[in-house]
Amino acid sequence: MSLSKNKIRYIRSLEAKKHRKEEGVFLAEGPKLVGELLGHFPCRLLVATSEWLKDRPVLTDGIQEIIVASHEELSRASLLKTPQSVLALFEQPFLEVDTEAARRSLCLALDGVQDPGNLGTIVRLADWFGIEHIFCSLNTVDVYSPKTVQATMGGLARVKVCYTDLPTLLDSLEGVPVYGTFLDGGNMYNEVLSETGLIVMGNEGNGISAEVASRINRRIYVPTFPADRLAAESLNVAVATAVVCAEFRRQAVGR
Amino acid sequence: MSLSKNKIRYIRSLEAKKHRKEEGVFLAEGPKLVGELLGHFPCRLLVATSEWLKDRPVLTDGIQEIIVASHEELSRASLLKTPQSVLALFEQPFLEVDTEAARRSLCLALDGVQDPGNLGTIVRLADWFGIEHIFCSLNTVDVYSPKTVQATMGGLARVKVCYTDLPTLLDSLEGVPVYGTFLDGGNMYNEVLSETGLIVMGNEGNGISAEVASRINRRIYVPTFPADRLAAESLNVAVATAVVCAEFRRQAVGR
Numbered sequence: 001m002s003l004s005k006n007k008i009r010y011i012r013s014l015e016a017k018k019h020r021k022e023e024g025v026f027l028a029e030g031p032k033l034v035g036e037l038l039g040h041f042p043c044r045l046l047v048a049t050s051e052w053l054k055d056r057p058v059l060t061d062g063i064q065e066i067i068v069a070s071h072e073e074l075s076r077a078s079l080l081k082t083p084q085s086v087l088a089l090f091e092q093p094f095l096e097v098d099t100e101a102a103r104r105s106l107c108l109a110l111d112g113v114q115d116p117g118n119l120g121t122i123v124r125l126a127d128w129f130g131i132e133h134i135f136c137s138l139n140t141v142d143v144y145s146p147k148t149v150q151a152t153m154g155g156l157a158r159v160k161v162c163y164t165d166l167p168t169l170l171d172s173l174e175g176v177p178v179y180g181t182f183l184d185g186g187n188m189y190n191e192v193l194s195e196t197g198l199i200v201m202g203n204e205g206n207g208i209s210a211e212v213a214s215r216i217n218r219r220i221y222v223p224t225f226p227a228d229r230l231a232a233e234s235l236n237v238a239v240a241t242a243v244v245c246a247e248f249r250r251q252a253v254g255r
Numbered sequence: 256m257s258l259s260k261n262k263i264r265y266i267r268s269l270e271a272k273k274h275r276k277e278e279g280v281f282l283a284e285g286p287k288l289v290g291e292l293l294g295h296f297p298c299r300l301l302v303a304t305s306e307w308l309k310d311r312p313v314l315t316d317g318i319q320e321i322i323v324a325s326h327e328e329l330s331r332a333s334l335l336k337t338p339q340s341v342l343a344l345f346e347q348p349f350l351e352v353d354t355e356a357a358r359r360s361l362c363l364a365l366d367g368v369q370d371p372g373n374l375g376t377i378v379r380l381a382d383w384f385g386i387e388h389i390f391c392s393l394n395t396v397d398v399y400s401p402k403t404v405q406a407t408m409g410g411l412a413r414v415k416v417c418y419t420d421l422p423t424l425l426d427s428l429e430g431v432p433v434y435g436t437f438l439d440g441g442n443m444y445n446e447v448l449s450e451t452g453l454i455v456m457g458n459e460g461n462g463i464s465a466e467v468a469s470r471i472n473r474r475i476y477v478p479t480f481p482a483d484r485l486a487a488e489s490l491n492v493a494v495a496t497a498v499v500c501a502e503f504r505r506q507a508v509g510r
Binding site for chain 1: 372379380383384408409478479480488491497501502504505507508509
């Protein structure tokens, strides 16, 4: 069996959200990432070199279709600059919005994050910091975009990412601490940070939308160094998310 | 005056490191970034719409060449997905390696960071955390790559980034604390972190090279949450840099 032109065209078409949505699948590339996702998501199609396949008889159980391909064929299907020895199409999970998650645990909410790499990096760091739920506003970039999937480094297998109207979600969370970073927020190192609740992070250029900001009850700030340093204007959103999550977890452990 | 085909070709050629090096210039795009860099670096060429130019008579003093261009012309010269109303070519500064900087202040060293976006994000967060010197190994990606310049968000104007042989630099720093993150390092929250010295961050896939690792005298670790969580394997290098720098600065302020 080899990789047909039609299959290559089909795989590459999944760069577009419209096609991913119609097909209900997403693309992942590379031995490490594909290896992590197998077993977490039903696999519709796996394309790999014979070398990759021969050492993994068990892993490939239950895969709908397996195609042995040459490196050259794989590189024609690949969306990466450096094509790998395996790629796979997985089914997008149907995730119900767990509105109670923020009452039991620390969760993230993303309000209009636009860059696929940033979203993937956030999923990856959420995995590191044991955050299991990310609620994305409806205008946040698609987590199944190939660039995002690659940047999660497998975090997608453990972190539940779902899309919902954030104001409605926040309105349902009465009594839950909802954190957001603002230039006029309180220095987060001087705050007692909760072990449950929601941390909202905003859009790369515009921050948190007014509609969501009005529903935030704990305004915090990542201090610059020195604290009165005015030159630097902001942190990348994934970086800011990481610094905030790290501090929540540091305090929780120290308590 | 309008933007000639030759000029467009010249600007776009600066995507290649070879051409940037030969010309000694780098490209920056967008009103905010160009505005921040003007005044910090000699500007060889500025291309902007008449609207952008008319409000900035002072800013444009001393620029070698200014070309008024239409949006359409600018978009043909641009390397961005969303072309802006201004782009500029700046001279690359000649930065001597300040080998004593790590004795006076907290500095970063990057050992083989490969992704232009990661490097730019690190420059941006160094700016936020008041880190003025970044020493890059000779195999670290070029800080004047257009993607890196864009991701610095102007941090390049305040953070000195220079390239040097890291083992040689480290050998000259006897008595200076040299930190690096390792899976078997000490939990950084349990360490007393120094206010001066060097924090080494490694390559995206392979971490810190053996040559550099042997010269690190403080091995630290960013704990996962919970601490025994094994699933997530790593953090993105810019994210890890941020979490580490934030903790150094938190401790310095709290002292």
